[in-house]
Amino acid sequence: MAKANIRFYTALFLSLVVLAGCGPTAFRIESVPTRQQLEETQIQRDKGLFVPDKIAVIDVDGLLINRRKRGFMREGDNPVSLFVEKLDKAAEDRRVKAVVLRLNSPGGTVAASDIMYHSLREFKRETGKPVVACILGLGCSGAYYLACGSDGIVAQPGSVTGSIGTIMQTFSVAGTMEKIGVKAVAIKSGELKDLGSPLHDLRAEERKVLEGIISQFFEQFLTVVQKGRKKIPERKLRGLADGRVFTAQEALQEKLIDKIGYPEDGIEWAKELTGVQKARVVIYHRPLGHKANVYSSAMSDDGVVGALINVELPDWLSSNGAQFLYLWQPFVE
Template identity: 40%
Template structure:
C-alpha cells in the first residue's frame, strides 16, 4: 500500500513538473486556400469568389480555438493570385453581400480586380445576392457586368465620416480634457470639443474628393450608360431595389446566381465547366449558395462586431449606414 502511495506521489510530481514546461497553442494555424468543386464537370473552371460583410483591410488574430481571419483585402488578393496561376480558370463570378466598408479597403479590392482582369484576360461578373451597397457596389464596378438578385439592395453611392462628441456628458460628471498640440488642427475630430466651421470645411473637402473618386469609378465601369449629371442625381447615398437599380442604369441585369454562371459559360462558348471556390481547410462548402463558413463576418448577427469596430475608429467610409 505504501509503495502504491509513493508511486502515485512520484507520478503526480512528474506530471506537475511536465505541465510547467508545456506551451500548447490551441489556436488553429492559418492555412493556404484550397479548392473545392461546387458543381459541374469538365476541365474549365469558373471561380466563385465571395465579398461578404464589412470590407476592411484589418484582419483578426486567432483567439482560443478560433482561427485567425485575414482581412477582406488579403483574402481577395490571395484568391485572385491563386486563380491567376491556374490556366483552367476561365472566368470569375464575384458574389457580393456587403454594405461596404472603408474607402481604402474598397478601393484596393477594386484595384486588385481590375489588375486581375487585365492580366488574366478572363470575364469577371459581379452578382449582388443580398446587399451590394456603397463599397460593395464600388467593388462591383470592377467587373465586366453587374447583376443583382431580384430581392437585392444596392446603390448607396456616397462617403461617410462618423464622429462623436461627448463634451456635454463629460461636463455633467465634472471631467475636462486638455490637449497640448503643435497646431490648432492637430486634434480635429476630437470627441471632447465641438468642431469648428473651418474644420468642418476641411473634412467636407476630403469627403467631396472621395465622392468624386466614387463617381469616376462608376462612370468608368464596363457597360456604363450614365452621364455624370445623371449619376450625381443618384449618388445621394440612397439605396435601390434591384429593379430600381436596373431602371436607373446602375446594374446590367436582374437574375439569380445560377443564371450568371450559365450566361458566363454561354459567353465563353463552353457547355461544361466546374464551378469552384477556395476555402480554408477544415471548412466545407457544398453548393454555390453555401456561405463562406470560414468568415465570421457573414450574416447580420455576426456582422455587428466588425461594424462596431469599424465605426469606433476614425475612418472615411464607403458604407451604407445600418
C-alpha cells in the first residue's frame, strides 16, 4: 500500500511538472472558498481620525468577453458580470463618492465592450457619482471604448491606447481538406447560412455582408468616442481611427486622453470631481483576492469555482471561433 501511494504521488507530481512546461500556465493549490460574494478591502487612506468617504477602484483587465474565463480544472468569472457586480456594489454604498476604473486590457468582443460601456453610463446616470478611467499598460480598442464612458481619462506614461476600430478574424481549411481528400457538404436553408465557415474559402458575397457589419460596428465605436471626447473634431477623429495605437504622450496631444499620470493621480482627480477632501480607497474582490496597494492585481478576480488546483489557460485557447472584435490583435492573453 505504501509503495502504491508513493507511485501515485510521484505520478501526480510529474504530471504537474509536465503541464507546467506546456505553456503559460499557473498552478495555485488552495482551499475552496465557501462563499463568492465580493469583499471590500481598504488599500489607501488619507490621514485623519474620521474619514468616512470612499473612492472605489474597479479593475478591468484582460480580454473583455461575455462568458466565464476557462481553465483546466477550474472556471473563472465572467468579466462583464464581474464588472457590473462591482459597479452595483459601489452604487449601493452611499459612502462611495467616486469610482476609478483601472484599465489594463487590449479590448475584446464588440458585445462585451458595449455592455460594459452601457453599464458604466447607467451607473453614472443613476448615482451621479463621477468616474475616472486610469490606463495601466493597455487601454486599447474595447477598453478605450469603455474608458470613453468615464468623466476623464488618465494614462500611465508607459501605456498605449487607441486602436479604434473593428476586426473579425476568420480562416479557411478548405485547401488542407482537399489535399487529404475530405470535402465538406452543408445542407442549408439559404445561400449565406454558412457565412464565414472555415470549411470553404470566403466568397465575395460573404465578404460584402461581413464588411457591412464591420462598418456598422466601426461607426458605433466612433459615436461612442465622439460622445466622450468632444474636443476631437469628427474629421480628425476619423483620421485617428485607423486602428493604430498611441503612446500616452501621443494620445494626450490628440486629446484621446486628458492627463498623463498614475493611479494616485486618478484617485486625486476623482476626489476633486466629487469635492471630497479626504477619502479611503477601497477595492472589491472575491475571497482570497486581497490587494495590498493600488498596483496589486487580485488573483481571484478570475474567480476560483470549486477547484483545488488552478491551472490557468490563455483566453485565446478557449475562443468560440470568429467574432466581431474591438481588440488590439497583437495581444495574446
